[in-house]
Amino acid sequence: MIRAAEATVLDAIGATPLFGVRRITGPGDAELLLKWERTNPGGSVKDRPARHIVDVAERLGRLRPGGTIIESSSGNFGISLAMIGAARGYRVIILIDPKTTPANRRVLEAFGADIITVTEQDDTGSYHKTRIALANDLARRIPGSFRPDQCFSLLNSHAHYLRTGAELLAGCEGRLDALVGAVSTGGQLGGLSRYLRRHSPVTRIVGADATGSTVFGGTSRAYLVPGVGLGWTPANLDLDLIDAAYQVSSADTFYACRALARSEGVLAGASSGAVLLAGLREAERLGPGARVVCLLADGGDRYLDTVYDDGWLAAHDIVLDEVNVAGLRRRAGRLHPIGEERPLTPTVVAGLEQRLRVPSSTHQLNDLVQRDWAAETLAETS
Numbered sequence: 001m002i003r004a005a006e007a008t009v010l011d012a013i014g015a016t017p018l019f020g021v022r023r024i025t026g027p028g029d030a031e032l033l034l035k036w037e038r039t040n041p042g043g044s045v046k047d048r049p050a051r052h053i054v055d056v057a058e059r060l061g062r063l064r065p066g067g068t069i070i071e072s073s074s075g076n077f078g079i080s081l082a083m084i085g086a087a088r089g090y091r092v093i094i095l096i097d098p099k100t101t102p103a104n105r106r107v108l109e110a111f112g113a114d115i116i117t118v119t120e121q122d123d124t125g126s127y128h129k130t131r132i133a134l135a136n137d138l139a140r141r142i143p144g145s146f147r148p149d150q151c152f153s154l155l156n157s158h159a160h161y162l163r164t165g166a167e168l169l170a171g172c173e174g175r176l177d178a179l180v181g182a183v184s185t186g187g188q189l190g191g192l193s194r195y196l197r198r199h200s201p202v203t204r205i206v207g208a209d210a211t212g213s214t215v216f217g218g219t220s221r222a223y224l225v226p227g228v229g230l231g232w233t234p235a236n237l238d239l240d241l242i243d244a245a246y247q248v249s250s251a252d253t254f255y256a257c258r259a260l261a262r263s264e265g266v267l268a269g270a271s272s273g274a275v276l277l278a279g280l281r282e283a284e285r286l287g288p289g290a291r292v293v294c295l296l297a298d299g300g301d302r303y304l305d306t307v308y309d310d311g312w313l314a315a316h317d318i319v320l321d322e323v324n325v326a327g328l329r330r331r332a333g334r335l336h337p338i339g340e341e342r343p344l345t346p347t348v349v350a351g352l353e354q355r356l357r358v359p360s361s362t363h364q365l366n367d368l369v370q371r372d373w374a375a376e377t378l379a380e381t382s
């Protein structure tokens with residue numbers, strides 16, 4: 001336990017609440033719990049990997065006083081880094097894109113981060129690849145810079161493997177039948193799946209993705225939901241550890257966010273809508289006696305001008321019918337896990353790391369993580 005006078009804002013990361021929702025579930029459903037990452041000081045689940053990566057980089061001398069943190073982020077990871085940079089005295093440069101909400105942009109500014117908006121789309125209609133390539137170019141040009149590299153650094157999932165997994169399982173008193181989480185860089189789901197396979201092998205690991213993302217295979221299409229999805233299968237995610245995945249449309253995702261706010265008093269961020277629908281579907285399939293946990297990555301306050309704004313939805317050709325529990329359950333009931341219709345297949349983009357010029361520091365830190373995982377496996381089998 002750290003004494004208050006010695007603690008910093010970063011010591012408030014983690015120990016997020018876990019609670020049940022009973023107004024949106026039915027008598028034939030499993031128990032549905034939410035683990036809500038909004039109470040992290042940066043407002044999202046991304047505080048956890050951001051702090052872990054910065055801690056490791058400092059410990060290994062990759063990030064020194066006066067250094068600059070450079071990252072590509074649609075919002076949350078950038079906000080976490082901007083907060084950490086402010087708390088520890090680093091300059092922070094964040095590359096965002098037009099899908100980043102205005103509210104997230106203002107938070108980045110409030111923490112004093114330098115913001116670069118990348119407007120050039122990549123070959124999948126998203127901005128991930130153009131943002132990452134530019135971040136890597138900048139890091140090569142700016143002396144004393146460090147790239148946390150959330151998309152390619154295994155430290156991202158390592159953070160959840162080391163802490164979030166144990167915290168979650170302890171909150172459930174060791175009994176967890178299914179865990180549902182959103183996917184983009186694969187940090188959350190990759191780390192939690194690795195932890196739970198080892199410590200709770202009965203737990204079903206379920207991904208919630210955007211329709212149009214190719215994390216679990218398929219063909220890519222543009223989608224509206226910020227925070228979820230990617231045009232390839234991220235290194236942080238091992239599909240062999242994933243039991244099922246759902247792709248949720250933008251309209252259903254936004255509907256679910258609104259229904260959760262009105263029916264349970266939980267104002268959650270965009271990706272949480274997809275996670276909630278997938279969680280409800282799992283709860284319906286697993287039935288009474290089982291326990292499903294949805295990991296909600298952030299809160300809805302920063303989405304008031306988008307997800308929760310009728311004008312914004314209309315501008316994107318989305319008209320939602322009346323929001324209520326019946327509509328929510330109907331939408332959940334229409335979902336089918338991809339893993340049952342076709343195998344979960346990784347989307348591999350040949351030569352991607354070379355093309356984006358992933359920094360050597362990422363590869364060196366990944367070697368450390370892999371050695372750590374291999375040593376643990378060895379210790380368990382010997």
Ligand SMILES: Cc1ncc(COP(=O)(O)O)c(C=O)c1O
Nearest residue numbers: 183184185186187188227271297
């Ligand atoms: C709100 C939100 N949900 C879900 C995700 C996906 O998490 P991960 O990158 O750990 O897969 C992100 C990632 O940025 C996010 O910001």
